[in-house]
Amino acid sequence: MNQTSKILEEAVNSFSSLPGIGRKTAMRLALHLAGLDKNKSIELGQSIIRLAEGLMTCKSCFAYSDTELCAICSDEKRDQSIICVVESIRDLFAIEEIQSYRGRYHVLGGLISPIDGIGPEKLNITELFDKLSANKYKEMILAIRPTIEGDTTAYYISKHLSNQDIKISMLARGVSFGSELEYADELTLSRSLLNRTPYPVHDNQLT
Amino acid sequence: MNQTSKILEEAVNSFSSLPGIGRKTAMRLALHLAGLDKNKSIELGQSIIRLAEGLMTCKSCFAYSDTELCAICSDEKRDQSIICVVESIRDLFAIEEIQSYRGRYHVLGGLISPIDGIGPEKLNITELFDKLSANKYKEMILAIRPTIEGDTTAYYISKHLSNQDIKISMLARGVSFGSELEYADELTLSRSLLNRTPYPVHDNQLT
Numbered sequence A, B: 001m002n003q004t005s006k007i008l009e010e011a012v013n014s015f016s017s018l019p020g021i022g023r024k025t026a027m028r029l030a031l032h033l034a035g036l037d038k039n040k041s042i043e044l045g046q047s048i049i050r051l052a053e054g055l056m057t058c059k060s061c062f063a064y065s066d067t068e069l070c071a072i073c074s075d076e077k078r079d080q081s082i083i084c085v086v087e088s089i090r091d092l093f094a095i096e097e098i099q100s101y102r103g104r105y106h107v108l109g110g111l112i113s114p115i116d117g118i119g120p121e122k123l124n125i126t127e128l129f130d131k132l133s134a135n136k137y138k139e140m141i142l143a144i145r146p147t148i149e150g151d152t153t154a155y156y157i158s159k160h161l162s163n164q165d166i167k168i169s170m171l172a173r174g175v176s177f178g179s180e181l182e183y184a185d186e187l188t189l190s191r192s193l194l195n196r197t198p199y200p201v202h203d204n205q206l207t
Helices: A006-016 A023-035 A038-054 A089-097 A125-134 A148-160 A186-194 B006-016 B023-035 B038-054 B089-097 B125-134 B148-160 B186-194
Strands: A082-086 A104-107 A139-143 A167-170 B082-086 B104-107 B139-143 B167-170
Touching (some): A006 B038, A023 A038, A023 B089, A038 B006, A038 B023, A082 A089, A082 A125, A089 B023, A139 A148, B006 B023, B082 B089, B089 B104, B104 B125
Parallel strands (some): A082 A139, B082 B139
16 A cells, blocks of 8 residues: 555554454554654554463453453452353453442353354353352352343353352343433333332442 | 453553544454454564554655655656655555556645744755755646645745746646535635636546
Protein backbone atom coordinates (compact mmCIF):
# COMPACT_ATOMS: atom_id res chain seq x y z
CA MET A 1 0.00 0.00 0.00
CA ASN A 2 2.61 2.59 0.95
CA GLN A 3 5.86 2.67 -0.93
CA THR A 4 8.04 4.67 1.41
CA SER A 5 8.43 2.35 4.40
CA LYS A 6 8.33 -1.43 4.76
CA ILE A 7 8.31 -1.12 8.55
CA LEU A 8 5.16 0.99 8.42
CA GLU A 9 3.59 -1.38 5.94
CA GLU A 10 4.24 -4.34 8.24
CA ALA A 11 2.72 -2.56 11.21
CA VAL A 12 -0.37 -1.69 9.15
CA ASN A 13 -0.69 -5.34 8.10
CA SER A 14 -0.37 -6.53 11.68
CA PHE A 15 -2.98 -4.07 12.93
CA SER A 16 -5.45 -4.82 10.17
CA SER A 17 -5.40 -8.52 11.10
CA LEU A 18 -7.10 -7.59 14.40
CA PRO A 19 -10.90 -7.84 14.71
CA GLY A 20 -12.84 -4.69 13.89
CA ILE A 21 -9.79 -2.91 12.50
CA GLY A 22 -9.84 -2.23 8.78
CA ARG A 23 -7.01 -1.03 6.60
CA LYS A 24 -7.76 2.69 7.09
CA THR A 25 -7.94 2.40 10.86
CA ALA A 26 -4.79 0.27 10.86
CA MET A 27 -2.99 3.01 8.92
CA ARG A 28 -4.30 5.64 11.34
CA LEU A 29 -3.06 3.60 14.32
CA ALA A 30 0.34 2.97 12.75
CA LEU A 31 0.80 6.65 11.86
CA HIS A 32 -0.30 7.61 15.36
CA LEU A 33 2.29 5.26 16.87
CA ALA A 34 4.93 6.54 14.46
CA GLY A 35 4.28 10.08 15.68
CA LEU A 36 4.21 9.04 19.31
CA ASP A 37 6.93 9.21 21.91
CA LYS A 38 9.24 6.29 21.12
CA ASN A 39 9.02 4.79 24.60
CA LYS A 40 5.24 4.69 24.58
CA SER A 41 5.19 2.70 21.36
CA ILE A 42 7.83 0.32 22.65
CA GLU A 43 5.76 -0.14 25.81
CA LEU A 44 2.71 -1.10 23.74
CA GLY A 45 4.78 -3.52 21.68
CA GLN A 46 6.29 -5.09 24.76
CA SER A 47 2.99 -5.44 26.55
CA ILE A 48 1.63 -7.33 23.54
CA ILE A 49 4.66 -9.63 23.53
CA ARG A 50 4.28 -10.19 27.28
CA LEU A 51 0.64 -11.05 26.62
CA ALA A 52 1.71 -13.75 24.16
CA GLU A 53 4.54 -15.11 26.25
CA GLY A 54 3.45 -14.65 29.84
CA LEU A 55 -0.29 -15.10 29.95
CA MET A 56 -1.58 -18.43 31.20
CA THR A 57 -4.82 -19.98 32.34
CA CYS A 58 -5.58 -20.30 36.05
CA LYS A 59 -5.57 -24.01 36.87
CA SER A 60 -8.49 -23.59 39.23
CA CYS A 61 -10.98 -21.20 37.61
CA PHE A 62 -9.66 -21.14 34.00
CA ALA A 63 -9.50 -17.34 33.81
CA TYR A 64 -6.41 -15.69 32.31
CA SER A 65 -3.70 -15.38 34.90
CA ASP A 66 -0.03 -14.39 35.29
CA THR A 67 0.58 -17.28 37.69
CA GLU A 68 -0.61 -20.86 38.07
CA LEU A 69 -3.37 -19.71 40.38
CA CYS A 70 -5.02 -16.40 39.47
CA ALA A 71 -5.24 -13.42 41.80
CA ILE A 72 -8.90 -14.12 42.60
CA CYS A 73 -8.40 -17.82 43.34
CA SER A 74 -5.40 -17.12 45.56
CA ASP A 75 -7.06 -14.21 47.40
CA GLU A 76 -7.78 -15.53 50.90
CA LYS A 77 -9.93 -12.50 51.69
CA ARG A 78 -12.54 -13.40 49.12
CA ASP A 79 -15.55 -15.45 50.15
CA GLN A 80 -14.62 -19.11 49.70
CA SER A 81 -18.12 -20.44 50.27
CA ILE A 82 -19.64 -19.16 47.05
CA ILE A 83 -18.71 -19.88 43.44
CA CYS A 84 -19.96 -18.12 40.33
CA VAL A 85 -20.05 -20.15 37.11
CA VAL A 86 -19.64 -18.12 33.90
CA GLU A 87 -19.40 -18.92 30.22
CA SER A 88 -16.32 -16.84 29.42
CA ILE A 89 -13.57 -14.72 30.90
CA ARG A 90 -15.37 -11.72 29.44
CA ASP A 91 -18.38 -12.49 31.61
CA LEU A 92 -16.12 -12.84 34.65
CA PHE A 93 -14.72 -9.36 34.00
CA ALA A 94 -18.21 -7.95 33.54
CA ILE A 95 -19.22 -9.27 36.95
CA GLU A 96 -15.98 -8.10 38.60
CA GLU A 97 -16.66 -4.66 37.12
CA ILE A 98 -19.81 -4.14 39.20
CA GLN A 99 -17.74 -4.78 42.34
CA SER A 100 -20.47 -6.40 44.39
CA TYR A 101 -19.48 -10.06 44.12
CA ARG A 102 -16.61 -11.21 46.33
CA GLY A 103 -16.61 -14.99 45.88
CA ARG A 104 -14.81 -17.40 43.55
CA TYR A 105 -15.36 -18.06 39.86
CA HIS A 106 -15.34 -20.92 37.40
CA VAL A 107 -15.03 -20.27 33.66
CA LEU A 108 -16.70 -22.95 31.54
CA GLY A 109 -15.07 -21.86 28.31
CA GLY A 110 -18.32 -22.11 26.36
CA LEU A 111 -21.84 -23.53 26.55
CA ILE A 112 -23.28 -26.94 25.71
CA SER A 113 -24.53 -26.77 22.13
CA PRO A 114 -25.34 -30.12 20.46
CA ILE A 115 -25.96 -28.40 17.10
CA ASP A 116 -22.39 -27.09 17.12
CA GLY A 117 -21.06 -30.39 18.41
CA ILE A 118 -20.14 -28.96 21.80
CA GLY A 119 -20.84 -31.48 24.52
CA PRO A 120 -20.07 -31.14 28.26
CA GLU A 121 -16.74 -32.92 27.74
CA LYS A 122 -15.45 -30.00 25.66
CA LEU A 123 -16.03 -27.54 28.49
CA ASN A 124 -14.45 -27.18 31.94
CA ILE A 125 -17.43 -28.94 33.53
CA THR A 126 -15.68 -32.02 34.93
CA GLU A 127 -13.21 -29.65 36.58
CA LEU A 128 -16.14 -27.79 38.11
CA PHE A 129 -17.61 -30.98 39.56
CA ASP A 130 -14.18 -31.99 40.90
CA LYS A 131 -13.81 -28.58 42.51
CA LEU A 132 -17.27 -28.77 44.07
CA SER A 133 -16.45 -32.20 45.52
CA ALA A 134 -13.12 -31.10 46.92
CA ASN A 135 -14.28 -27.80 48.41
CA LYS A 136 -17.10 -26.88 50.72
CA TYR A 137 -19.15 -24.34 48.79
CA LYS A 138 -22.47 -23.22 50.23
CA GLU A 139 -23.76 -21.68 47.04
CA MET A 140 -23.16 -21.84 43.31
CA ILE A 141 -24.47 -19.03 41.10
CA LEU A 142 -25.08 -20.00 37.48
CA ALA A 143 -24.34 -16.64 35.82
CA ILE A 144 -25.06 -17.95 32.36
CA ARG A 145 -26.89 -16.10 29.62
CA PRO A 146 -30.54 -16.85 29.06
CA THR A 147 -30.42 -18.66 25.71
CA ILE A 148 -31.18 -22.24 24.75
CA GLU A 149 -27.49 -23.16 25.09
CA GLY A 150 -27.24 -21.34 28.40
CA ASP A 151 -30.34 -23.02 29.79
CA THR A 152 -29.14 -26.42 28.58
CA THR A 153 -25.77 -25.93 30.28
CA ALA A 154 -27.33 -24.71 33.51
CA TYR A 155 -29.75 -27.66 33.50
CA TYR A 156 -26.94 -30.16 32.89
CA ILE A 157 -24.86 -28.78 35.74
CA SER A 158 -27.73 -28.46 38.22
CA LYS A 159 -29.06 -31.94 37.42
CA HIS A 160 -25.67 -33.52 38.10
CA LEU A 161 -25.55 -31.80 41.50
CA SER A 162 -29.17 -32.50 42.47
CA ASN A 163 -28.27 -34.84 45.32
CA GLN A 164 -25.44 -32.70 46.68
CA ASP A 165 -25.77 -30.28 49.52
CA ILE A 166 -25.25 -26.98 47.68
CA LYS A 167 -27.61 -24.11 47.04
CA ILE A 168 -27.83 -23.44 43.32
CA SER A 169 -28.99 -20.03 42.17
CA MET A 170 -29.18 -18.19 38.86
CA LEU A 171 -29.18 -14.56 37.76
CA ALA A 172 -32.55 -12.86 38.13
CA ARG A 173 -34.42 -12.51 34.88
CA GLY A 174 -36.68 -9.59 34.26
CA VAL A 175 -36.97 -6.25 32.56
CA SER A 176 -33.65 -4.48 32.12
CA PHE A 177 -32.92 -1.23 33.88
CA GLY A 178 -34.10 1.68 31.74
CA SER A 179 -36.03 -0.46 29.29
CA GLU A 180 -39.57 0.31 28.16
CA LEU A 181 -42.20 -2.22 29.12
CA GLU A 182 -44.05 -1.97 25.84
CA TYR A 183 -40.95 -3.12 23.96
CA ALA A 184 -40.01 -5.97 26.31
CA ASP A 185 -40.59 -9.41 24.83
CA GLU A 186 -43.48 -11.48 26.16
CA LEU A 187 -41.35 -14.13 27.84
CA THR A 188 -39.30 -11.55 29.74
CA LEU A 189 -42.40 -9.64 30.80
CA SER A 190 -44.34 -12.70 31.90
CA ARG A 191 -41.34 -14.05 33.85
CA SER A 192 -40.72 -10.73 35.56
CA LEU A 193 -44.38 -10.65 36.58
CA LEU A 194 -44.26 -14.23 37.83
CA ASN A 195 -41.05 -13.66 39.79
CA ARG A 196 -42.03 -10.25 41.10
CA THR A 197 -40.11 -9.10 44.20
CA PRO A 198 -41.30 -7.23 47.31
CA TYR A 199 -41.08 -3.44 47.00
CA PRO A 200 -38.75 -1.76 47.95
CA VAL A 201 -35.69 -3.97 47.66
CA HIS A 202 -33.12 -2.67 50.15
CA ASP A 203 -30.64 -5.48 49.87
CA ASN A 204 -28.75 -4.95 46.62
CA GLN A 205 -25.49 -6.38 47.91
CA LEU A 206 -24.83 -9.89 46.72
CA THR A 207 -22.95 -11.40 49.63
CA MET B 1 -10.32 -3.38 35.98
CA ASN B 2 -9.63 -7.11 35.83
CA GLN B 3 -8.28 -8.82 38.86
CA THR B 4 -6.96 -12.03 37.43
CA SER B 5 -4.04 -10.84 35.28
CA LYS B 6 -1.76 -7.84 35.48
CA ILE B 7 -0.31 -8.64 32.06
CA LEU B 8 -3.75 -8.49 30.49
CA GLU B 9 -4.55 -5.31 32.38
CA GLU B 10 -1.38 -3.63 31.06
CA ALA B 11 -2.17 -4.63 27.49
CA VAL B 12 -5.69 -3.22 27.85
CA ASN B 13 -4.25 0.03 29.19
CA SER B 14 -1.78 0.28 26.31
CA PHE B 15 -4.46 -0.35 23.71
CA SER B 16 -6.92 2.10 25.20
CA SER B 17 -4.33 4.88 24.96
CA LEU B 18 -4.62 4.66 21.17
CA PRO B 19 -6.94 7.02 19.28
CA GLY B 20 -10.47 5.76 18.70
CA ILE B 21 -10.02 2.77 21.00
CA GLY B 22 -12.07 2.80 24.16
CA ARG B 23 -11.75 0.52 27.14
CA LYS B 24 -14.22 -2.07 25.85
CA THR B 25 -12.55 -2.31 22.45
CA ALA B 26 -9.14 -2.46 24.13
CA MET B 27 -10.33 -5.39 26.21
CA ARG B 28 -11.72 -7.09 23.11
CA LEU B 29 -8.40 -6.64 21.30
CA ALA B 30 -6.37 -7.89 24.26
CA LEU B 31 -8.59 -10.95 24.70
CA HIS B 32 -8.40 -11.61 20.97
CA LEU B 33 -4.59 -11.47 21.10
CA ALA B 34 -4.57 -13.69 24.19
CA GLY B 35 -6.55 -16.32 22.31
CA LEU B 36 -4.43 -15.99 19.18
CA ASP B 37 -1.52 -18.07 18.02
CA LYS B 38 1.44 -16.99 20.17
CA ASN B 39 3.67 -16.19 17.21
CA LYS B 40 1.11 -13.90 15.60
CA SER B 41 0.85 -11.81 18.75
CA ILE B 42 4.63 -11.65 19.10
CA GLU B 43 4.82 -10.53 15.47
CA LEU B 44 2.40 -7.68 16.12
CA GLY B 45 4.33 -6.63 19.21
CA GLN B 46 7.63 -6.72 17.37
CA SER B 47 6.32 -4.79 14.40
CA ILE B 48 5.19 -2.03 16.77
CA ILE B 49 8.61 -1.96 18.43
CA ARG B 50 10.30 -1.85 15.02
CA LEU B 51 8.03 1.05 14.16
CA ALA B 52 9.25 2.95 17.20
CA GLU B 53 12.91 2.07 16.78
CA GLY B 54 13.43 1.80 13.04
CA LEU B 55 11.18 4.35 11.39
CA MET B 56 12.79 7.57 10.24
CA THR B 57 11.99 10.52 8.03
CA CYS B 58 13.26 10.66 4.46
CA LYS B 59 15.79 13.49 4.30
CA SER B 60 14.56 14.52 0.88
CA CYS B 61 10.76 14.31 0.87
CA PHE B 62 10.07 14.03 4.64
CA ALA B 63 7.87 10.94 4.32
CA TYR B 64 8.35 8.04 6.75
CA SER B 65 11.17 5.82 5.59
CA ASP B 66 13.26 2.83 6.65
CA THR B 67 16.41 4.40 5.22
CA GLU B 68 17.86 7.91 4.90
CA LEU B 69 16.29 8.26 1.48
CA CYS B 70 12.82 6.72 1.08
CA ALA B 71 11.93 4.12 -1.53
CA ILE B 72 10.19 6.70 -3.73
CA CYS B 73 13.03 9.26 -3.63
CA SER B 74 15.61 6.60 -4.41
CA ASP B 75 13.58 4.97 -7.19
CA GLU B 76 15.37 5.95 -10.41
CA LYS B 77 12.49 4.66 -12.49
CA ARG B 78 10.10 7.30 -11.22
CA ASP B 79 9.67 10.54 -13.14
CA GLN B 80 12.27 12.95 -11.79
CA SER B 81 10.92 15.97 -13.61
CA ILE B 82 7.72 16.33 -11.60
CA ILE B 83 7.22 16.90 -7.87
CA CYS B 84 3.99 16.71 -5.91
CA VAL B 85 3.72 18.86 -2.77
CA VAL B 86 1.43 17.49 -0.05
CA GLU B 87 0.47 18.54 3.44
CA SER B 88 1.01 15.19 5.18
CA ILE B 89 2.29 11.66 4.73
CA ARG B 90 -1.34 10.55 4.81
CA ASP B 91 -2.00 12.63 1.68
CA LEU B 92 1.05 11.12 0.01
CA PHE B 93 -0.30 7.63 0.69
CA ALA B 94 -3.73 8.64 -0.64
CA ILE B 95 -2.15 9.76 -3.92
CA GLU B 96 0.07 6.68 -4.15
CA GLU B 97 -3.03 4.56 -3.65
CA ILE B 98 -4.59 5.69 -6.94
CA GLN B 99 -1.44 4.52 -8.74
CA SER B 100 -1.49 7.10 -11.50
CA TYR B 101 1.23 9.47 -10.28
CA ARG B 102 4.82 8.34 -10.82
CA GLY B 103 6.86 11.42 -9.86
CA ARG B 104 8.48 12.64 -6.64
CA TYR B 105 6.90 14.04 -3.49
CA HIS B 106 7.52 16.66 -0.87
CA VAL B 107 5.73 16.53 2.48
CA LEU B 108 5.25 19.97 4.05
CA GLY B 109 4.33 18.63 7.47
CA GLY B 110 1.40 21.04 7.82
CA LEU B 111 -0.10 24.18 6.33
CA ILE B 112 0.57 27.87 6.97
CA SER B 113 -1.94 29.03 9.59
CA PRO B 114 -1.24 32.41 11.22
CA ILE B 115 -4.14 31.92 13.68
CA ASP B 116 -2.45 28.77 15.03
CA GLY B 117 0.97 30.44 14.95
CA ILE B 118 2.21 28.23 12.13
CA GLY B 119 4.39 30.23 9.75
CA PRO B 120 6.33 28.95 6.73
CA GLU B 121 9.43 28.50 8.90
CA LYS B 122 7.70 25.73 10.88
CA LEU B 123 7.08 23.69 7.73
CA ASN B 124 9.42 21.95 5.30
CA ILE B 125 9.12 24.87 2.85
CA THR B 126 12.76 26.08 2.83
CA GLU B 127 13.75 22.49 2.08
CA LEU B 128 11.29 22.49 -0.81
CA PHE B 129 12.81 25.67 -2.27
CA ASP B 130 16.33 24.27 -1.84
CA LYS B 131 15.27 21.10 -3.60
CA LEU B 132 13.69 23.04 -6.46
CA SER B 133 16.89 25.08 -6.88
CA ALA B 134 19.13 22.04 -6.84
CA ASN B 135 17.06 19.88 -9.17
CA LYS B 136 15.59 20.47 -12.58
CA TYR B 137 11.88 19.93 -12.12
CA LYS B 138 9.55 20.74 -15.01
CA GLU B 139 6.40 20.76 -12.97
CA MET B 140 5.27 21.09 -9.37
CA ILE B 141 1.77 19.95 -8.41
CA LEU B 142 0.35 21.62 -5.32
CA ALA B 143 -1.82 18.76 -4.03
CA ILE B 144 -3.05 20.75 -1.07
CA ARG B 145 -6.56 20.78 0.29
CA PRO B 146 -8.89 23.62 -0.67
CA THR B 147 -9.18 25.46 2.64
CA ILE B 148 -8.00 28.91 3.70
CA GLU B 149 -4.79 27.44 5.13
CA GLY B 150 -4.26 25.34 2.02
CA ASP B 151 -4.81 28.27 -0.31
CA THR B 152 -2.49 30.47 1.80
CA THR B 153 0.25 27.86 1.69
CA ALA B 154 -0.15 27.30 -2.05
CA TYR B 155 -0.10 31.05 -2.65
CA TYR B 156 3.03 31.50 -0.51
CA ILE B 157 4.90 28.76 -2.36
CA SER B 158 3.82 29.81 -5.86
CA LYS B 159 4.62 33.49 -5.19
CA HIS B 160 8.14 32.63 -4.08
CA LEU B 161 8.67 30.68 -7.29
CA SER B 162 7.04 33.21 -9.65
CA ASN B 163 10.28 34.12 -11.41
CA GLN B 164 11.53 30.56 -11.71
CA ASP B 165 11.13 28.38 -14.75
CA ILE B 166 8.77 25.75 -13.39
CA LYS B 167 5.19 24.95 -14.29
CA ILE B 168 3.03 25.09 -11.18
CA SER B 169 -0.28 23.22 -11.17
CA MET B 170 -2.91 22.38 -8.60
CA LEU B 171 -5.50 19.65 -8.15
CA ALA B 172 -8.65 20.21 -10.19
CA ARG B 173 -11.55 21.54 -8.18
CA GLY B 174 -15.09 20.63 -9.08
CA VAL B 175 -17.99 18.40 -8.19
CA SER B 176 -16.94 15.10 -6.60
CA PHE B 177 -17.57 11.82 -8.31
CA GLY B 178 -21.02 10.52 -7.37
CA SER B 179 -22.16 13.75 -5.75
CA GLU B 180 -25.53 15.36 -6.41
CA LEU B 181 -25.42 18.77 -8.07
CA GLU B 182 -28.26 20.17 -6.00
CA TYR B 183 -26.28 19.58 -2.80
CA ALA B 184 -22.95 20.95 -4.07
CA ASP B 185 -21.98 24.27 -2.48
CA GLU B 186 -22.19 27.39 -4.65
CA LEU B 187 -18.44 28.00 -4.81
CA THR B 188 -17.73 24.46 -5.97
CA LEU B 189 -20.51 24.56 -8.53
CA SER B 190 -19.56 27.97 -9.95
CA ARG B 191 -15.89 26.98 -10.15
CA SER B 192 -16.66 23.70 -11.85
CA LEU B 193 -18.76 25.62 -14.38
CA LEU B 194 -16.04 28.20 -14.92
CA ASN B 195 -13.32 25.57 -15.32
CA ARG B 196 -15.42 23.20 -17.41
CA THR B 197 -13.47 20.67 -19.46
CA PRO B 198 -14.02 19.36 -23.00
CA TYR B 199 -16.20 16.26 -23.17
CA PRO B 200 -15.19 13.44 -23.24
CA VAL B 201 -11.89 13.44 -21.36
CA HIS B 202 -9.81 10.54 -22.67
CA ASP B 203 -6.58 11.36 -20.94
CA ASN B 204 -7.00 10.36 -17.30
CA GLN B 205 -3.37 9.37 -16.79
CA LEU B 206 -1.37 12.00 -14.93
CA THR B 207 2.08 11.65 -16.44
